[in-house]
Amino acid sequence: MNAKTKKKIQKVWKVIWHYISLFLISCFVLLPYYWMIVTAVKPTEEVMQSPATLLPSRLSFTNFTKVWSSIPLATYMKNSMVVSLTATVVSVIFATLCGYSISRYIRKRAQRVSFVIMLVSQLIPGIVTMISLYFIMFNMKLTNTYVGLVIAYVVWAVPFCTLMIKSYFDAAIPVAIEESARIDGCSNFGIFWRVCLPISVPGIISTGIFAFITAWNEYMWASIILSKDKLKPVSVGIYDFIGQYSANTKMAITMTAGIIITIPAIIIFAFLQKYLISGLSAGAVKG
Amino acid sequence: MEQQTEKVKKQNSFGSILNQWTSFLMLMPAIASLLIVSIYPTVKTIWMSFFDKSILKKEEPFIGLANYIESFSKAGTWQTIFNTLFFAIVSLVLGVSLAMLIATKLIKPYPLRGFFRAMFLIPWVTPPLVASIVWRFIFSENFSPINSILLKLHLIKVPVNFLGSTATFLGVSEPLIVLTIINVWSIFPFLMVMFIAGLQTVPQEIYEAARMDGAGKMATFWKITVPCIRPVITSSIVLELIWQFNNFNISYMVTNGGPLGLTKTMAVEVYQAAFTNYRYGYASALSIIMMLIALIPSIFYIRSSLKPEN
Amino acid sequence: MKKSLIALGMTGTMILAGTSMVMAEDKPYDGTNLVFWMQAYGSDPSIQRAALDKVTADFQEQTGISVEYNIVDWGSASQKLTLACTGGEAPDVADIFFTKSLATMSSDEYGLMELNDLVEEMGGEDTWITAGKDEACVDGDWYGIPWRADTRVLLYNTEDFENAGITEAPTTWDELVEDAQKLTVTDEDGNITHAGLAWYSDMGRYDQTWFSMLAQCGGTLMNDEFTEFTLDTEQSKQALAFLSDCINTYNICSNSLDASYDAVTEFMSGNVSMVFGVTGETKNNILQNAPQMEGKFASAPLPTATGAENEKNGISFSAPIGIFKTTENADAAKEWVKYFCSEDVQLYMSQELGLLNSNCAVMENSYFTEDDWLKAFSTTIANSQSGDMPLTTWSQIDAWPDGPIPSMCANVVNGTDADTAIAECLSQIEAIGF
Secondary structure (H helix, E strand, O other): OHHHHHHHHHHHHHHHHHHHHHHHHHHHHHHHHHHHHHHHHHHHHHHHOOOOOOOOOOOHHHHHHHHHHHOOOOHHHHHHHHHHHHHHHHHHHHHHHHHHHHHHHHHHOOHHHHHHHHHHHHOOOOHHHHHHHHHHHHHHHOOOOOHHHHHHHOOOHHHHHHHHHHHHHHHOOOOOHHHHHHHOOOOOHHHHHHHHHHHHHHHHHHHHHHHHHHHOOHHHHHHHHOOOOHOOHHHHHHHHHOOOOEEEEHHHHHHHHHHHHHHHHHHHEEEEEHHHHHHHHHHOOOO | OOHHHHHHHHHHHHHHHHHHHHHHHHHHHHHHHHHHHHHHHHHHHHHHHOEOOOOOOOOOOEEOOHHHHHHHHHHHHHHHHHHHHHHHHHHHHHHHHHHHHHHHHOOOOOOOOHHHHHHHOHHHHHHHHHHHHHHHOOOOOOHHHHHHHHHOOOOOOOOOOOOOOEEEEEEEEHHHHHHHHHHHHHHHHHHHHHHHHHHHHHOOHHHHHHHOOOOOHHHHHHHHHHHHHHHHHHHHHHHHHHHHOOOOOOHHHOOOOOOOOOOHHHHHHHHHHHOOOHHHHHHHHHHHHHHHHHHHHHHHHHHHHOOOOO | OOHHHHHHHHHHHHHHHHHHHHHHOOOOOOEEEEEEEEOOOOOOOHHHHHHHHHHHHHEEEEEEEEEEEEEEOOOOOHHHHHHOOOOOOOEEEEEEEOHHHHHHHOOOOEEOOOOOHHHOOOOOOOOOHHHHHHHHHOOOEEOOOEEEEEEEEEEEEEEHHOOOOOOOOOOEHHHHHHHHHHHHEOOOOEEEEEEEEEEHHHHHHHHHHHHHHHHHOOOOEEEEOOOOOOOOOOOHHHHHHHHHHHHOOOOOOOOOOOOOOOHHHHHHHHOOOEEHHHHHHHHHHHHHHHHHHOEEEEEEOOOOOOOOOOOOOEEEEEEHHHHHHOOHHHHHHHHHHHOOOHHHHHHHHHHHHHOOEOHHHHHHHHOHHOOOHHHHHHHHHHOOOOOOOOOHHHHHHHHOOOHHHHHHHHHHHHOOOHHHHHHHHHHHHHHHHO
């Protein structure tokens, strides 16, 4: 009886501790969002008060209506969506083809070299190479186009995506399945296309999510190759609020825009996190 | 009739050649685009690093290693390399610990698990510019909610100047520590996802067996969990280390390397050399130095990845 | 009925034909398209768009030239202009800065076009303030037409002044220190809880404050020909000493190297009573972000060291509009620059964006001289020297946060003695070259 109660208390305590610790971590993770929201809904005269008030004295939602007319936020969000989704689709196609080939033919020289290229490309610091890349794109008349953005984003996302999907193929798709298809006279590409691909959807989704986020967050490249307002993605568009001396003078409205542009990404994640984890998980047995 | 079989044969041989080349052709889209967009500019950068190329000057003489010698002879460069290593390594260590802590908590099927998992992923999808602006605001001297709380609790008398202090501890400045914390916030979600994915593959029976043997929590973690998910840990840590070493956004957007260059990272130094000082040659040399430093941990990783049994 | 309709139709056609003939005479560039880049200004991005919509529409009606404008954010403005001058994508016309650097990197094919004829047409160099010429004119050739300008004045909280019994804005450094001491509140440990004075030193930028001080005690940053830095002078040391003393000796000003520090936001929140060296935009900024401050602040010309009327005791900045060599319609582009930089349009843009202007006639308009807030600016700008030096490497020498000059100022404030800091600064400048 005594031992039983003790065990029960221990169990309850364990549950409580579980949630307390998660709550504490949440405080750190959510601090910026809390501050974004509080700043956005504070009445104007309260935003620049010092010491800062932790909660608004009253709620004011004028920023949420003003932000749409202040900058073309809807256009920026559309641009981000179009570019990120296109980059995702292309990256996934490239990465899947390449990852499969590396996974299945790692003993061949071309595959091994490709694998090393993928890893080495991660070492390259982007800033200076961007100047050369800019002129390549400019000569191909790709500045101020979605295509110019998509190409760069695909190339920056592909190496990691390839490594991800390669380990998925390594671990989750047994070669034995393919062998039987080969005996039935299926071509190499046919095996990939008809046998392997249909059962690799979780791995592909998680790869896609990674590519999407890379494109969604990118700032420097987009800010260099785009000069037309109507093509800017949100990651750059938010700079419209920052003045010459980058003073924080439009804090409240900047925060409002920040909240609005984070929402779609949160929604996507809420739906897809399950796939993201299960897709990664299947490939996680091998690195 | 005969002609037809001939045709079929021809097709077949073409088909079989194509079939033989499939694996190579599948590599091509990714590798070709990578070679053009990533590798070619890098080779050009290496080439440029041996020239005194500045767009303010008409001639660009070959100067051998002079750019490299100049960068190593500047005290500022060593401070910057140190800053970068501190920033990358410390934020990685803290990020990995935090991610592992959360991952082990979110692997058990408690209620709200999905909610917490999704919530902890939000920093990953917050554009760096937005995150930097809000963090800079949070760590400002007079408008910081943290200062507000500390003042209210009478823990401090005057607001802490998080990003403006020039005090250093063992060469590490207070603003650099703040930047590292901000970076932990932005990198842990990726690591967390990788770790959760890894942990899900560890069979529960092993844990059962360990418990039977009377192994403690820590022992179980180090002796069972870590070895089981080592492949995934190694690859995500190595890649994250490289990414953080090349991290440009946080230092550039939050402090622009200030105050007095105390938070300047290599990527920001390269950026300033190229775009503020217009010295492409020197900036290229700095980039190559960065690459060479990042190459050290990568070599081990590449070698182990290419081992046949892997 | 039918006939009259036809007649009407015919007259209509004739009128149309007539007007189009007139148009053809009056509008030689009808149908031309231009691309114009401009950086972001003003308190709200939508105000700038509306103003540009109006100006470009008026211009199109007059000339038939359609101008497509793009607002370039400050984060990428410098890179974009650099790339435009070195063979990358270039607009026809752009709002530029660091003119000397851009002109130097320009080649025969790319970069900024020389605009001497346009300057003559617009009334010669005396049309604009001194800083306008210093910025736009490189080795005797003009590469832009000056438009926006900026100068530095004193911002003060009238309520705080009243409470402290101060009736007039300070006119000398002694008065400035005295007033600031009255306004500063410290806790028992000597920490400032309310500062009497703050530098307009967003992100710990002391350099521009020091330039102002240098001008106030009769100094200059360089000699008249811009061939030599005059840092090792009496005035230079006096200004550095005053900069440091305000923080370290008089304790009237916090030492902030904080990246998020912004003197005007401190002022808005009531933490600071005076800000040394605010810009023309400040008023709109305060009204927009801190409406509770309305009617509680005013501007005055900055004090001088001794109250003596030094020549050129203020500093001003100017930025020009330039044309790129790659334009296919240089004449149409010149028309647009001429129109955009005309007095009327500049006055309108100044009003909409809260900017000052390089054009002397615009600054003498009653909009500036009779406005309580703006008259301090029009007085100062009329007697000012250039705050940006016309050097190719100026962006490097004055680079924030650790170019030689900002470092020198920050080091002196942090305790390095002036001689050492000046010597170090000069050697760094030497290394960069100019």
